[in-house]
Amino acid sequence: MSIMGTRVRRVEDPVFLTRGATYTDDLTDERLSGALHLTFVRSPMAHARITSVDATAAREAPGVVAVITAEEMDLEPTKHFPAVPDAMARPWLAKDVVRFVGEPVAAVLTEQAYQGEDAAELVEVDYDPLPVVTTLKQAATDETLLFPEAGTNFAVPSFGNDDFSDDLFEGCEVVVTREIVNQRVAAAPLETRGAAAAWGEDGRVTLFLSTQNAQQSKGEVAGWLGVDPAQVHVITPDVGGGFGAKIGADPEFALVAWAARHVKRPVRWNESRSENMTGMLQGRAQLQTITIGGNRDGKVLAYRLDVLADAGAYPRIGTALPTFTRMMAGGVYDIPKVETRARVLVTNTTSTGAYRGAGRPEATAAIERAFDLFAAEIGMDVAEVRKRNVPPPDAFPFTNKGGAQYDTGEYAKAIDTVLEAGGYQALRAEQKARRERGDVMQLGIGLSCFVEITAGGMAAEDATVEVHADGTVTVLTGTSPHGQGHATAWAMLASEKLGIPVEKITVKHGDTDLIPKGVGTMGSRSLQSGGVAVYNAAGELADLAKQRAAELLEASVDDLEVAEGEVRVAGTGTGITLAQLAEKDQLRVETHWDQQLPTFPFGAHLAVVELDTESGKAVVEKIITIDDAGTILNPLLAEGQRHGGIAQGIAQALLEEVVYDADGNPLTATFADYGIPSAAELPSFTLLTMETPTHLNPIGAKGIGEAGTIGATPAVQSAVCDAVAHLGIRHIDMPATPLRVWEAINAAQNGTATTNGSDA
Amino acid sequence: MIPVGFAYERPSSVDGALALLAEHGEEASVMAGGHSLLPVMKLRLAAPELIIDISKLSELSYVKVDGDEVAIGSGTKHRTVEASEVLAAEAPLLAAVARTVGDPQVRHRGTIGGSLAHADPASDLPAAVLALGGTVVLRSPRGTRSVPITEFYTGVFSSVKEPDELIVEIRVPRTGGAGWAYEKFTRRANDWAVVGVAVVDGRVGLVNMGQTPLRATATEEALAAGASIADAAALADQGTEPPEDLAGTREYRRHLARVLTKRALTTAAGG
Amino acid sequence: MTVKVEITVNGESTSADVEPRLLLAHYLRDQLGLKGTNVGCDTTSCGACTVLLDGESVKSCTVLAVQADQQSVTTMEGLSSDPENLHPVPAAFRAEHGLQCGFCTPGMVMAAVSLLEENPKPTEKQVREGLEGNLCRCTGYHNIVRAVLAASGQDPDKAEGSEPDVVAPGFSTGSGA
Structure with a gap:
């Protein structure tokens, strides 16, 4: 019986549930014995000239071994996104100017962790404030420049500045346009960032990092330090969540390595949450102008998405993500004309990067809002309008206007399934009754349909599978889990081919000496890249075993089968175990797999909120979601990914936002202020599944990690808007906090609301 | 940190x-x-030179009926207040409000005296004691004095407690079967109240509506004069100058105070 | 200055001279090497550091080690005899896939143990409100809630559907005159 598709419980858990996982800060590795603790002195100013840095008192504080300032650093400022002007390079420690609250200015090295915080307070930095740019519109005026030498705040001046046509909406009976915000959010993995470095006498550094991809981090850190990559050995211990924000290396990692070399002692750094909330990459942060045009019969004819995206102070991976937003702008719809533009700006805020979905949720949120606004304008049901514009199943592969080729899709079926499961007609009837009664508690119903790109860009991974003489198996993978359960899932894939139980299979990852090649875990790519590589390697190993066994058993390869860890002559009792074969000769296969193309999972979400019209508070009562991510390997793990994604989607729709005041001070830099939901703010989720296998890989799987976030965010936002639609409200920006909803209701009642809709 | x-x-x-x-x-x-x-x-917003740890002084932990009042030792934990059968019978508002403080871990550790002494206008318990018409008992080597809660608070994080004084007891009248309610409005269950309204026996205490916990005196007077709940609740924000932050503008808080007061009064009246 | 503390941790006596400012979480992690207890925030918000102090859940980042002197602490390491013999609460977390990255898990498990001690048969709503002091970024809490219900001996499929009411619209409590 195949293990594929079964609910195998995680092999990680027995240890995680007894002594706990081992995160970077938990390491007791002997290479780190006697390690110093690094504490950063970070800028409290969003934009200021540094007039002096005085570390004299700090250097005399108890336990201080060194205080490093820009004076001591010999590393050149570095660009963290290649296409930006040279002037936008980031110094490792700020020297002349600080550009966001949280920018590292000095690093204190102490014998004990507690001493670091005391000493860091003694580093005296004088700042001369500069004008601060916190909003995209401010930045776009170029009146105040973060990098005067660049001459502009546009991070890539040449990029995305395409002209729009004048006649895009010609012939449309109805055109609706609106500016909407896809707010900045914090990834906020429960484990903050951490790094530890120890240089060996051989001149190599062992770097323990909390990251989603060891191999990329190795290359980056080596480049920053100006050393041969062969000199860098990266190890990722257990990682306590990443959500995109731990892709690759952070500048702090190089500083830790540099400091360890500088003082000739191991150094470790584990940031505080307050530090994390200004230092770690943040997500989304787009200001979007959406325009949708079509006819009163519900057919959408044209769509335009104009994006201003926030790179933060020093452009990093966030600079690239609007490319995904543009590519996926048209969503699940077959729209004849689509135009997009995305311009990326620097502001005096924390740098942006990937956050669960990374560019695609922004596309989905925009098009789904646009469809709701269009539906409202022509007075048609939101589900009906959507279904009238999706391509039929026989239109696949379907190439969207952004150039992406969707492999499979049954969008109308996904919509119908959630509508039926949610009792859509009954919900509408209940909503109508509440409206007629004028109830304080109103019902809102939100629908979203989404398609996303998974394994976009890089779909190749390597894998090694080896059977040992004791019957155990080692799997080496270049993907690197931070909660996804690779140790279980990859063991299932090897087990499927070898018939060896998962308990005997050890999955190793995140050690660049052991596994030099790997891309990592991000963009919902792991299973279809790294997982398939393991599946193929195990299959190749089974073939190799059959070839070797054929001689020993004097049988034809064609008559052999691999089952229960044994090569058997079919239909006879004769066989030899894989372990026995391994005893004779190393039984190991290394393979490379490249899917070459991305896959396009899709689904639909139906959210129901109950909204207190007196207080403005909306609570998600239920959310019914369907996902088609191809063939499911382990439903337990796949559901877990969906649950987490849905929660983060609801959180963005209702609660979370990174907020800066006009001086660039972060107002949400602790978990007390930043709105991560607890169990008490969320309902249980209803999950429905479709499984349309992709033909792009042998197990038929697409990615599942980000879908929940992509679908839930617009569904919940839409539900909130729907709950107050009868008051004349068409749109409320995220997060739809009680305050914001109440203000919208107030404005509607005072007649100050605008619908931004106009008949063409 | x-x-x-x-x-x-x-x-x-x-x-x-x-x-x-x-x-x-x-x-x-x-x-x-x-x-x-x-x-x-931990955030280094306070740095006392000496910590005097009274967490193990069991003499400060009790809930007992004393004449017309319930006396609660200042070291009594929220969890104990929440679960107290004496309070459930004699001053159920206080037990119910204690149940809304922080989260279970906080309630296992935090004390009623500490909460009152901290003098945070966003705290739940001070407004509850205020609605109950309670008294704070202070001791110092100079002696013991009782301060009505109405006279205890002087501003944000400040009270009439002298540096050498310790809150040793909180006393609240036995309200028994009088109608009561607590309406706490939060974005997340674990957040501080955006606004809270505690009602008992026609008295109304407001959380986070000013520099100190406040009584909605205009509402109370209107009720005493026979106004309807709706009319009385519409006066709940009179004379308040609530703070502004990400969770609420001044105008929003004033609105919430009116809405929550109406709800609390309705619940307290058995509605 | 240092102060001598004696704390029984997972049934064993421990003792050290510590700075008064040493947080209990760091006493457990750094003095005793019990790294299961994680610290996830600075503001007593996330609950990752939750342990039992004399049987009740507390956030060990907001208790001084000196305040736990002569008291008894239980961490997740103290619940199960070994990975193959899990205590019922962690066993339910495994069965229901109530953990992913694992960082919130030790605190979540200890909060759940305390919750079930005080309320052995909670409803879904009571579980959700009882865990309000613990943040998880991976699971959306769905399977954590199921695990706690399962650990209480209830069928999570039934308990889940039993309460369609909206959860936690703020607190509202009271009794009519």
């Missing part, structure tokens, strides 16, 4: 604590459960 270093004393009696307070005055801070003080010390 960790606090600035401090000296530590753990007196074995209230008298011992008072002697230390008298000696060290403003340089010292008293810590019971530590759930108001330690968080601000």
Whole structure:
């Protein structure tokens, strides 16, 4: 019986549930014995000239071994996104100017962790404030420049500045346009960032990092330090969540390595949450102008998405993500004309990067809002309008206007399934009754349909599978889990081919000496890249075993089968175990797999909120979601990914936002202020599944990690808007906090609301 | 993040604590459960030179009926207040409000005296004691005095408590079967109240509507004069100047105070 | 200055001279090497550091080690005899896939143990409100809630559907005159 598709419980858990996982800060590795603790002195100013840095008192504080300032650093400022002007390079420690609250200015090295915080307070930095740019519109005026030498705040001046046509909406009976915000959010993995470095006498550094991809981090850190990559050995211990924000290396990692070399002692750094909330990459942060045009019969004819995206102070991976937003702008719809533009700006805020979905949720949120606004304008049901514009199943592969080729899709079926499961007609009837009664508690119903790109860009991974003489198996993978359960899932894939139980299979990852090649875990790519590589390697190993066994058993390869860890002559009792074969000769296969193309999972979400019209508070009562991510390997793990994604989607729709005041001070830099939901703010989720296998890989799987976030965010936002639609409200920006909803209701009642809709 | 270093004393009696307070005055801070003080010390917003730990003084932990009042030792934990059968019968509002403080872990550690002493206008319990018409009992080597809660608070994080004084007891009238309700409005269950309204026996206490916990006196007077709940609740924000932050503008808080007061009065009236 | 503390941790006596400002979480992690207890925030918000102090859940980042002197602490390491013999609460977390990255898990498990001690047969709503002091970024809490219900001996499929009411619209409590 195949293990594929079964609910195998995680092999990680027995240890995680007894002594706990081992995160970077938990390491007791002997290479780190006697390690110093690094504490950063970070800028409290969003934009200021540094007039002096005085570390004299700090250097005399108890336990201080060194205080490093820009004076001591010999590393050149570095660009963290290649296409930006040279002037936008980031110094490792700020020297002349600080550009966001949280920018590292000095690093204190102490014998004990507690001493670091005391000493860091003694580093005296004088700042001369500069004008601060916190909003995209401010930045776009170029009146105040973060990098005067660049001459502009546009991070890539040449990029995305395409002209729009004048006649895009010609012939449309109805055109609706609106500016909407896809707010900045914090990834906020429960484990903050951490790094530890120890240089060996051989001149190599062992770097323990909390990251989603060891191999990329190795290359980056080596480049920053100006050393041969062969000199860098990266190890990722257990990682306590990443959500995109731990892709690759952070500048702090190089500083830790540099400091360890500088003082000739191991150094470790584990940031505080307050530090994390200004230092770690943040997500989304787009200001979007959406325009949708079509006819009163519900057919959408044209769509335009104009994006201003926030790179933060020093452009990093966030600079690239609007490319995904543009590519996926048209969503699940077959729209004849689509135009997009995305311009990326620097502001005096924390740098942006990937956050669960990374560019695609922004596309989905925009098009789904646009469809709701269009539906409202022509007075048609939101589900009906959507279904009238999706391509039929026989239109696949379907190439969207952004150039992406969707492999499979049954969008109308996904919509119908959630509508039926949610009792859509009954919900509408209940909503109508509440409206007629004028109830304080109103019902809102939100629908979203989404398609996303998974394994976009890089779909190749390597894998090694080896059977040992004791019957155990080692799997080496270049993907690197931070909660996804690779140790279980990859063991299932090897087990499927070898018939060896998962308990005997050890999955190793995140050690660049052991596994030099790997891309990592991000963009919902792991299973279809790294997982398939393991599946193929195990299959190749089974073939190799059959070839070797054929001689020993004097049988034809064609008559052999691999089952229960044994090569058997079919239909006879004769066989030899894989372990026995391994005893004779190393039984190991290394393979490379490249899917070459991305896959396009899709689904639909139906959210129901109950909204207190007196207080403005909306609570998600239920959310019914369907996902088609191809063939499911382990439903337990796949559901877990969906649950987490849905929660983060609801959180963005209702609660979370990174907020800066006009001086660039972060107002949400602790978990007390930043709105991560607890169990008490969320309902249980209803999950429905479709499984349309992709033909792009042998197990038929697409990615599942980000879908929940992509679908839930617009569904919940839409539900909130729907709950107050009868008051004349068409749109409320995220997060739809009680305050914001109440203000919208107030404005509607005072007649100050605008619908931004106009008949063409 | 960790606090600035401090000296530590753990007196074995209230008298011992008072002697230390008298000696060290403003340089010292008293810590019971530590759930108001330690968080601000970790963020280095407070840095007392001496911590006087009273968390183990069992003489400060009790709930008992005393004449027409219930007396609660200042060291009584929220969880104990929440689960107290005496309070459930004699002043159920207080038990119910204690149940809304923080989260279970906070309630296992935080104390009613600490919560009142911290003088945060966004705290739940001060407004509940205010609605109940309670009294704060303070002790110092100079003696013991009782201060009506209406006269206790002087501003944000400040009260009439002198540096050498310790809150030893909170007394609230036995309200027994009188109608009561607490409406706490939060974005997340674990957040501070955006606004809270405690109602008991026609008295209304407001959380986070000004520099101190407040009584909605206009509402109370209107009710006493026979106004309807709706009319009385519409006056709940009269004379208030609530704070502004990400959770609420001044106008929103005033609106919430009116809405929540209406709801609380309705519940308290059995509606 | 240092102060001598004696704390019984997972049934064993421990003792050290510590700075008064040493947080209990760091006493457990750094003095005793019990790294299961994680610290996830600075503001007593996330609950990752939750342990039992004399049987009740507390956030060990907001308790001074000196305050736990002569008291008894239980961490997740103290619940199960070994990975193959899990205590019922962690066993339910495994069965229901109530953990992913694992960082919130030790605190979540200890909060759940305390919750079930006080309320052995909670409803879904009571579980959700009882865990309000613990943040998880991976699971959306769905399977954590199921695990706690399962650990209480209830069928999570039934308990889940039993309460369609909206959860936690703020607190509202009271009794009519």
